[in-house]
Amino acid sequence: xxxxxxxxxxxxxxxxxxxxxxxxxxxxxxxxxxxxxxxxxxxxxxxxxxxxxxxxxxxxxxxxxxxxxxxxxxxxxxxxxxxxxxxxxxxxxxxxxxxxxxxxxxxxxxxxxxxxxxxxxxxxxxxxxxxxxxxxxxxxxxxxxxxxxxxxxxxxxxxxxxxxxxxxxxxxxxxxxxxxxxxxxxxxxxxxxxxxxxxxxxxxxxxxxxxxxxxxxxxxxxxxxxxxxxxxxxxxxxxxxxxxxxxxxxxxxxxxxxxxxxxxxxxxxxxxxxxxxxxxxxxxxxxxxxxxxxxxxxxxxxxxxxxxxxxxxxxxxxxxxxxxxxxxxxxxxxxxxxxxxxxxxxxxxxxxxxxxxxxxxxxxxxxxxxxxxxxxxxxxxxxxxxxxxxxxxxxxxxxxxxxxxxxxxxxxxxxxxxxxxxxxxxxxxx
Numbered sequence: 252x253x254x255x256x257x258x259x260x261x262x263x264x265x266x267x268x269x270x271x272x273x274x275x276x277x278x279x280x281x282x283x284x285x286x287x288x289x290x291x292x293x294x295x296x297x298x299x300x301x302x303x304x305x306x307x308x309x310x311x312x313x314x315x316x317x318x319x320x321x322x323x324x325x326x327x328x329x330x331x332x333x334x335x336x337x338x339x340x341x342x343x344x345x346x347x348x349x350x351x352x353x354x355x356x357x358x359x360x361x362x363x364x365x366x367x368x369x370x371x372x373x374x375x376x377x378x379x380x381x382x383x384x385x386x387x388x389x390x391x392x393x394x395x396x397x398x399x400x401x402x403x404x405x406x407x408x409x410x411x412x413x414x415x416x417x418x419x420x421x422x423x424x425x426x427x428x429x430x431x432x433x434x435x436x437x438x439x440x441x442x443x444x445x446x447x448x449x450x451x452x453x454x455x456x457x458x459x460x461x462x463x464x465x466x467x468x469x470x471x472x473x474x475x476x477x478x479x480x481x482x483x484x485x486x487x488x489x490x491x492x493x494x495x496x497x498x499x500x501x502x503x504x505x506x507x508x509x510x511x512x513x514x515x516x517x518x519x520x521x522x523x524x525x526x527x528x529x530x531x532x533x534x535x536x537x538x539x540x541x542x543x544x545x546x547x548x549x550x551x552x553x554x555x556x557x558x559x560x561x562x563x564x565x566x567x568x569x570x571x572x573x574x575x576x577x578x579x580x581x582x583x584x585x586x587x588x589x590x591x592x593x594x595x596x597x598x599x600x601x602x603x604x605x606x607x608x609x610x611x612x613x614x615x616x617x618x619x620x621x622x623x624x625x626x627x628x629x630x631x632x633x634x635x636x637x638x639x640x641x642x643x644x645x646x647x648x649x650x651x652x653x654x655x656x657x658x659x660x661x662x663x664x665x666x667x668x669x670x671x672x673x674x675x676x677x678x679x680x681x
Contacts, residue, residue, distance in 0.1 A: 275459045281399035285408045287457060288392050289415030291355055294447050295388055296416045297423025298362045299327060299381065301443065303507045304428035304522025305436035312436070313371045321636035323378050324504040328629030330382030332622045335390070339618015340475065342391040343611055347398075348458035350391040355451040357384035363444025366437040382625075389621055390614040397605045397613055398461035402552070403545060406602040410541020413598050417530040417537060421523070424507060428522025479616045482607055484556070484673040487665030488600055491559070491658040492620055493627040495597060498570075498651035500628030501635050502529060509644040514579050528586040536594030544599050552606040553670040555599040560662035562596030567655030574649040593655070596662070607673055 274280065302309075302323050309315045309323075342350055361381040368374045393409065400408040427439035479485060507525030510516045516524060540562075548554035569592065572585025604616050635647050642650070 275399075275461070280459075281404075281408070284399055284458075285396060285411050287454065288351075288396065288412050289418075291351065291388070291450060291454060292392065292412050292415035293419030293422065294355070294443070294450060295358070295385055296419035297426075298358060298419075298443050298447065299385060300420050300503050300526070301423035301427035301439055302365075302378075303504050303525065304424045304518060305431040305439070306508050307511060307518060308431050308436040309371075309374070313368075313374065315371050315374075317636050317639065318633075319371050319375070320508075321504070321633050322375055324500065324632040325629040326375055327378040327382040328500060328625040328632070330379040331386045332382075332625040332629070334383045334386040335618045335622040335625065336615075337618075338387040339390040339615045339621070341387070342394055342614030342618070343475065346460050347391040347395045347614070348454075348460050350387050351395070351458060352451055352455045354384055354387035354391070355447055355454060358388075359444045359447025359451060360384075361444075362440050362447060366440030366444065386618075386621065386625075390617040393601050393617055394610070394614040395458075395461070397601075398610060402606070405605060406541040406544040406548075406555075406598065408541070409601055410537045410539075410544075410598050413537035413541070413594070414534045417534040417594070420503070420530040421526045421534075424522040424526035425519065428507070428517075428519040431522075432518045475612055475615045476619075479608065479612055479619065482673050482676075483669040484607055484665050485604065485616060487556075487661055487669055488603060489620055489623050491563070491661040491665075492597070492600055493623045494654045494658045494661070495563075495593065496624035496628040497631035498654050499593075500625075501631040501647065501651065504632045505635055505639075505644055506648075509648070513645065514582075524583075528583050529590040532587045532591035533594035536591045537598040540595040540598040541602075543595075544602060548599075552603070553666065553674060555603050555606070556662055556666040556670050559596040559599045559603075560659050560666060562592045563655050563659040563662060566592035566596065567652040567659065570649055570652040570655070572649075573645045577645075596658075603670075607677060609677075 306315075306320050309320065315323075338350070358381055361377055361384055365374060365377040365381070368377060392412065396408050396412060397405055423443070426442075427436070430436075430439040430442075503526075506529070507521045510521040510524045511518065540558075544555055544558060547558065566589050569585045569588035572581050577585075600620070601617065604620070605613055608616055635644070638647060
């Protein structure tokens with residue numbers, strides 16, 4: 252059990268906000284912050300995944316092969332992974348609000364540039380830049396939320412933020428598919444990029460860091476990494492999250508094409524179905540899951556890992572709906588169940604990290620987790636491209652149930668053997 256006083260939200264001691272700006276001292280600020288990060292997070296995921304909805308158009312105009320289409324996802328994720336460790340370390344040492352602003356600005360420029368390319372290699376270069384720009388966002392944003400929200404509201408706030416990520420996936424795929432059918436694939440990227448630059452201007456005005464105390468005891472980078480990696484429960488989180496990421500990114504990159512090729516949906520319909528059937532239940536899952544996590548585990552945080560294991564156990568069998576030659580209704584039902592239960596589990600990952608680690612190490616830990624997730628996700632996308640002809644996308648999707656079983660076992664192991672000891676150690680060190 253964690254002492255709430257040791258992990259209370261950091262209270263800002265900065266000067267009062269400028270005229271007409273809500274002060275960070277105001278009780279409503281932390282929820283306004285969550286609302287703004289909901290919007291920024293939605294754009295973050297819309298920009299990275301909208302491209303999957305226009306794969307057929309990229310084939311026709313740019314002559315992109317299946318491997319090139321896979322590379323739009325894999326290169327993005329691998330460049331994201333390359334920058335994530337540094338992004339996490341920086342977010343524990345410099346202004347988190349400034350990192351959010353610059354990340355949003357740069358990834359919006361990359362998205363806008365993607366709408367102007369004339370060759371496949373230019374598109375891939377834009378995707379690499381997008382990954383390097385986006386990787387700075389999540390460690391800074393989640394740590395900033397944790398600075399303002401204590402254990403009693405933290406998972407709820409992070410659940411709202413995760414809902415924004417899932418909302419962005421749905422709207423990005425729908426908008427890109429609809430605009431692609433009616434106006435070509437470029438306008439979607441141009442509009443997303445321009446919208447991001449406008450949102451960045453507002454974020455620059457509104458966002459404020461918590462107290463300078465967040466930066467206290469800034470250890471050497473090697474010491475920070477060592478401190479994080481010595482926590483067994485954190486290593487469990489890395490393992491189960493990496494397995495989940497392989498399947499998650501395989502779906503995000505290839506599901507719209509599956510609906511277009513196998514069920515013959517239009518680009519808009521495939522883009523919508525390929526995101527909505529996963530992300531609509533996930534939006535419910537992360538929102539309700541964050542609240543459930545705070546209610547069930549707020550005073551006994553070790554229970555968060557038990558919630559994870561139970562949710563993943565329920566998610567795995569849902570993917571068996573892809574096997575054989577299932578009708579669209581059966582696939583839709585399976586995706587709905589998978590999206591709901593997977594999100595109920597994964598929304599506990601960052602709250603567990605915040606329970607286990609002090610504020611000065613949280614962004615570093617989140618950055619490392621993002622590195623592993625994106626490396627694994629990129630490998631999953633590329634592997635699916637290689638195996639697509641032999642097993643079909645349906646067979647690959649159904650096979651990811653094995654990954655859910657692995658995540659279930661890891662989470663159960665962490666709950667049984669690690670989490671209580673690690674939380675007690677945090678108590679004693681504090």
